[in-house]
Amino acid sequence: GIPVNAFAPTDFGVPDYYELVMTTSDDTLGKKQQAIEAFMRAAAKGQQYVKDNKEKALDLLLSKQANEFPLEKDVETKSLDILIPLMDAGDKPFGSQTTESWQTLIDWMKKEKLISQDVKADEIMIDLAK
Structure with a gap:
């Protein structure tokens, strides 16, 4: 019941930008590129699972949540409804x-x-x- 004001930075001249960014040093990338690429594949697989199984994925999230910060199923359902389409990279791979x-x-x-x-x-x- 608390009103929230939200705005899109792009409406105020900020160029569109990536919100999912993973960082590493050149040294770590050189030493662990295969592991980092495996992580990216796993993240893409998880993203696809959530897209294909929204209710199951949400139930899993809610069953593993921290008691200190309880989530509300209806709020998280609405969030997924909004976010899943925004995370669709179209014909590009997840994280491109x-x-x-x-x-x-x-x-x-x-x-x-x-x-x-x-x-x-x-x-x-x-x-x-x-």
């Missing part, structure tokens, strides 16, 4: 990202003085979801 999208965000951040150095997206990101 492009250097073009990252570069647009980086350039905006530089223009808005949120970062001070020039950054090239292809030097700081790799798309392991291919």
Whole structure:
């Protein structure tokens, strides 16, 4: 019953950006790339399971939740109804990202003085979801 105000940053000039971002160092990626790629495959499999079995996935979440922060089934159901379509990458694999999208965000951040150095997206990101 508490009113919530929400806004989309893109409505205020912020470029679209990825919300699911996993980070690692170049060293760790070099040493554990196979494990990281396996994690990405498992995350994609879990995402597909939730999409295909929303009720079962929600029941599993609720059965494992922390007692300190109880979830409400009706709220979580509505959340899934909203979020599942937003997480659909269409014809791209789950977790796919492009250097073009990252570069647009980086350039905006530089223009808005949120970062001070020039950054090239292809030097700081790799798309392991291919």
